[in-house]
Amino acid sequence: MSRSGPAAVKTIPLGSSVARLFLIVPLLCAATWGWFSARWYLANVISEVVTTADSPNVDLARMAARWGPEDPFTHWCLGVVTQTQFSATNAQATVQQFEFAVRLSPNDFRYWDELGRALEVSGNPDGAEKALRRSVDLAPNYYYPRWHLGNLLLREGKFEEAFSDLFRAAAANDELWPQVFNLAWQAYDQDVDRIANDACKQPSVRAMFSIYLVGVKKYADAVRLWKTLSPWDRSQLVSRGLELRNALIAAKQFRGALDITRDVEPNASGISDPEKLVNGGFESALALPTSQFFGWTIGTTGQAQMSIDGSGHNSGHSLKIVFNAPNKLDRLNVLQTIVVQPNTQYHLEYFVRTEKLNSASPPVVMVVDAGDGNPLAVSEAASPGTNDWKKISFDFTTKNSDGITMVIGRLPCSVGDICPLFGTAWYDDFVFQRSGVARTNGREAR
Numbered sequence: 001m002s003r004s005g006p007a008a009v010k011t012i013p014l015g016s017s018v019a020r021l022f023l024i025v026p027l028l029c030a031a032t033w034g035w036f037s038a039r040w041y042l043a044n045v046i047s048e049v050v051t052t053a054d055s056p057n058v059d060l061a062r063m064a065a066r067w068g069p070e071d072p073f074t075h076w077c078l079g080v081v082t083q084t085q086f087s088a089t090n091a092q093a094t095v096q097q098f099e100f101a102v103r104l105s106p107n108d109f110r111y112w113d114e115l116g117r118a119l120e121v122s123g124n125p126d127g128a129e130k131a132l133r134r135s136v137d138l139a140p141n142y143y144y145p146r147w148h149l150g151n152l153l154l155r156e157g158k159f160e161e162a163f164s165d166l167f168r169a170a171a172a173n174d175e176l177w178p179q180v181f182n183l184a185w186q187a188y189d190q191d192v193d194r195i196a197n198d199a200c201k202q203p204s205v206r207a208m209f210s211i212y213l214v215g216v217k218k219y220a221d222a223v224r225l226w227k228t229l230s231p232w233d234r235s236q237l238v239s240r241g242l243e244l245r246n247a248l249i250a251a252k253q254f255r256g257a258l259d260i261t262r263d264v265e266p267n268a269s270g271i272s273d274p275e276k277l278v279n280g281g282f283e284s285a286l287a288l289p290t291s292q293f294f295g296w297t298i299g300t301t302g303q304a305q306m307s308i309d310g311s312g313h314n315s316g317h318s319l320k321i322v323f324n325a326p327n328k329l330d331r332l333n334v335l336q337t338i339v340v341q342p343n344t345q346y347h348l349e350y351f352v353r354t355e356k357l358n359s360a361s362p363p364v365v366m367v368v369d370a371g372d373g374n375p376l377a378v379s380e381a382a383s384p385g386t387n388d389w390k391k392i393s394f395d396f397t398t399k400n401s402d403g404i405t406m407v408i409g410r411l412p413c414s415v416g417d418i419c420p421l422f423g424t425a426w427y428d429d430f431v432f433q434r435s436g437v438a439r440t441n442g443r444e445a446r
Helices: 017-052 058-067 072-083 088-104 109-121 125-138 143-155 159-172 174-187 192-199 203-215 219-227 231-236 238-250 254-264
Strands: 296-298 304-309 318-325 331-339 345-359 364-369 375-378 385-397 403-409 421-434 438-440 443-445
Touching (some): 143 159, 143 174, 159 192, 174 203, 192 203, 192 219, 203 219, 203 231, 203 238, 219 238, 254 331, 304 331, 345 364, 375 385, 403 421
Antiparallel strands (some): 296 331, 304 318, 318 421, 345 421, 364 403
16 A cells, blocks of 8 residues: 655755755845844843943943944944043044934934034034034924023023023923023123013013012012013913012012002902002902902801901991801901001001900901011900990001001910800901091091
């Protein structure tokens, strides 16, 4: 019985060396391609490890560049590692490696950026500028090519060009703005107007520079520069205006903060003028709770419930406070900050009535220096029990700050930590003015 293989199996005779060669060549090509691919991959891995290691190894970086001579990444890594060992020779070697990277990958902005910075270090600012401009052209929306170009131009004394790029870099990365303004502050010898006119032409940049000026204690210049913006620009930059206002408040510059507040608050009628207490009779509409830095801040709690009542001292309205504090109640959330003249004497008066008010420490009106928080004056306390409207007034002198805060509050009890407060009090017709100013038919007269 004869045996034979499956019909589908074909046997190819290798009777000649030529036939064998046709099979060996593809195997050799595959092996060669695999070897070069492996070397390329290993070179790439080694380069990445070398640049991220704590102690860069130049020899390994050079080996990686030899194994991957057509890989721009290996040359870039070798340039980075060489750059860490600064010397005149290494500076040139660094430039050479970055030039290899640029030649192998001419459209990668990162390599142009590195080349530009290396060229400046090596003493070739013209070449550096060309390389960095190429990097910016390739990646116009990335911040750090413009940042590096702007710094180079600044060192070359090309201020207008420099800040054009520096501002665009900061626009793409807000964290750069303080550094940009620091550079401008130094480059222009702290000349506010030169910086504003030469470098801060855009309204948004000028607004941010105004905020920066508060940080360097140029308060009047900060407000003045903000005011150079058109009303339309100020209306479009409300968030920056609020930042400026808050920066001035934090710096205890209340007159300047009040000036800015008028540009950024939607309801300017609820904001006081300098040396004026706004809405002292509670006749203007006031929805509680409310919070305005240069107007009433009134908040209600379970221990001190606030409302605008329809019965006032001279008809009209008044502020009603219902106290229900069985435990300690140190602070009431009723206050108003007023811009004043430093070292000036003022007069404050108001009316208060009470109903079943019971406490060892009834409420008082305090005037506090808004600059340091120290008290300037304290009124007599509201009368315990039930009492009709009573006028309370007192005089005080401001100190060095241009702001005070009037607060309805309490003094500490003389005995014990727990000091209950129950009952109701109404407040109305607050009047604040300089001492020696008489009131005639609701108007001030000297």
